Amino acid sequence: MSSQVSFDKLQVGDSIPPLTKGPLTREWIKKYADASGDHNPIHIDDKFATSFGLPSVIAHGMLDMGFVAQHVANWAGLDGFLRKIKVRFGAIVKPGDTVTCKAKIKEKKVESGKKTVFLELWAENQKGEQVITGEAEVVF
Amino acid sequence: MPGKDTKVDLSVKGKEYPPIKFKVEKSHIAAFAQAIDDPNKLYSDEKHAAKTKYKGIVAPPTYPVCFTGGIEMGKQPPPPLMKVGLDTKLNPGLMVHGEQEFEYFNPIRPGDEITSVARIADVEHKLRKDGSKRGIVTIEFTSKNQKGEKLTVGRAILIER
Numbered sequence: 001m002s003s004q005v006s007f008d009k010l011q012v013g014d015s016i017p018p019l020t021k022g023p024l025t026r027e028w029i030k031k032y033a034d035a036s037g038d039h040n041p042i043h044i045d046d047k048f049a050t051s052f053g054l055p056s057v058i059a060h061g062m063l064d065m066g067f068v069a070q071h072v073a074n075w076a077g078l079d080g081f082l083r084k085i086k087v088r089f090g091a092i093v094k095p096g097d098t099v100t101c102k103a104k105i106k107e108k109k110v111e112s113g114k115k116t117v118f119l120e121l122w123a124e125n126q127k128g129e130q131v132i133t134g135e136a137e138v139v140f
Numbered sequence: 141m142p143g144k145d146t147k148v149d150l151s152v153k154g155k156e157y158p159p160i161k162f163k164v165e166k167s168h169i170a171a172f173a174q175a176i177d178d179p180n181k182l183y184s185d186e187k188h189a190a191k192t193k194y195k196g197i198v199a200p201p202t203y204p205v206c207f208t209g210g211i212e213m214g215k216q217p218p219p220p221l222m223k224v225g226l227d228t229k230l231n232p233g234l235m236v237h238g239e240q241e242f243e244y245f246n247p248i249r250p251g252d253e254i255t256s257v258a259r260i261a262d263v264e265h266k267l268r269k270d271g272s273k274r275g276i277v278t279i280e281f282t283s284k285n286q287k288g289e290k291l292t293v294g295r296a297i298l299i300e301r
Binding site: 021031032034035037061066067070073074078081084085086088089 | 205
């Protein structure tokens with residue numbers, strides 16, 4: 001989990017090992033609702049969600065972002081500090097879906113002794129549809 | 141058929157909200173990490189965390205969502221994101237959480253008493269493909285601990301579809 005990443009060995013264009021989460025379940029989404037405090041019925045109540053035109057309850061976007069942040073932060077390990085993460089939400093995630101988090105190195109920069117890696121990141125469901133796209137900065 | 145033009149009020153840009161307080165509990169950090177199924181022991185194992193450079197348990201990266209408020213319907217008083225939605229006249233039937241960003245300055249730790257201030261950082265009207273206008277609102281939350289140290293800045297972008 002806390003992989004040893006060496007800044008000097010990283011190369012622009014390198015991919016980091018992917019992380020697959022799920023399949024998601026209603027219980028899992030409910031657990032996240034309780035932990036995060038976001039009990040919006042579109043995440044908990046199928047009847048309510050379908051009345052909104054959704055196929056079923058959906059996972060919180062912030063849970064999907066939690067997966068992506070887990071992926072990057074645990075790759076960075078104890079030597080890297082996640083300085084910034086930004087995501088755009090795409091396709092919805094619902095029970096039964098898996099989410100695979102991927103990232104590659106976009107840029108490396110050394111400025112006044114501070115070593116920063118800029119990552120391009122995304123997450124896709126089992127059909128290959130993007131549920132999240134974004135970027136992150138990790139300081140080593 | 142073209143969509144309706146947005147009613148989002150451009151004049152609320154810069155509006156600041158009263159501070160929200162939040163106390164961080166060790167058990168809640170662990171429960172939050174468990175809800176993501178994040179096995180990193182930094183979030184739950186005191187002994188392990190004490191031996192790292194963090195010298196103790198810290199919160200996972202998306203934990204600030206717990207104190208900056210989800211969009212909870214029917215809760216009184218409305219939590220910040222919902223309140224911002226109302227104040228800016230974002231159409232709730234069209235509104236989606238389009239983007240989210242966090243910047244990290246100092247770790248969040250058990251026992252922290254966090255104060256967050258929400259500000260409407262930006263309000264825009266943008267054209268849809270059909271030529272109608274939609275509203276886009278950026279809310280920025282700045283969170284500090286009891287020592288006044290800046291912990292995180294979060295930015296949520298709410299978009300009318």
